[in-house]
Amino acid sequence: MMLPTQAKQTLESALAEHGLRSTRQRECVFAVVAASMDHPTADAIYSRVRESLPGISLATVYNTLETLVSCGLVRQVNFEREPSRYCPLSEPGKHHAHFHCTRSGKVFDVHLPESFMKDLEALLPPMFRIDKVDLCISGQNRGENPSGHVEPD
């Protein structure tokens, strides 16, 4: 798992902004998440990272994921009481929801247009300052391969 130079820059500057160091472990965990389109759990990320860094500990994977989330590089996604999943956050301005197929267990990103986010904001009293929006839809994906802004099944 190798990290493109540009992504490396992104990681290092985001970490630096928070007064944090770039390490082999952080680079590798970030590379794995950035390359993962399937919203893996911490355990799955641990498995994938160990192919490059066999000595990394699960604690470090958890620590690093928390760090990357707090730096705004990674998103933590929770469905019901299942283990947390993680996905890369490329553009900080863009929002996306998650569709969880209860049949296949797969997770799909669903792009949320700015207008939808505005509508949502309008539903809340103005004294509520929104920090984070988590929209999880669950159901069944029966039908052929979807196209557009939704990941293939």
Added chain:
Amino acid sequence: MMLPTQAKQTLESALAEHGLRSTRQRECVFAVVAASMDHPTADAIYSRVRESLPGISLATVYNTLETLVSCGLVRQVNFEREPSRYCPLSEPGKHHAHFHCTRSGKVFDVHLPESFMKDLEALLPPMFRIDKVDLCISGQNRGENPSGHVEPD
């Protein structure tokens, strides 16, 4: 904790529809959730139910909450990895989101109009059948007491 006659009817018919019996424990847990506007955890519900049924077990509270959720009478609400919370579901057609104030820890219901749900449906490919929508907003409630369709702080 006493259950109004009408609510008792609601409970009994919902349970009967699923081939389940109405019991003292189920009545009491349902009564507590129905009367709770603060989205209590299973533990908090356990405490409140024990005032009426001191001998009830925590396992039964968990079992009953799962039963009530599967009967569509109660909603299970999850924020991040915090313990699950529960709220009553009076009208089956109405949807509501949750605002979680990270300062006070309080939870507010936010009514979602049908138009918003339609907009959401339109964002998904038609082959995705929606079973459930969980919308959780977190942020800070700074300002005076909100009014309207939002619970008081």
Added chain:
DNA sequence: ACTGATAATTGGAATTATTCCAATTTCAAG
């Protein structure tokens, strides 16, 4: 390069919400 201070990582133990299980109790029908 060397050193000291600080940050990060590590393995394993601890935490804790929830689930599981076998035994007992309750219930409703015949």
Added chain:
DNA sequence: CTTGAAATTGGAATAATTCCAATTATCAGT
């Protein structure tokens, strides 16, 4: 009543995550 199924119970088990003290890596200043 009797009886079989359903529900409840206490306590053990589970499992994702967090915690912790010890080790290791990194950086800044010499």
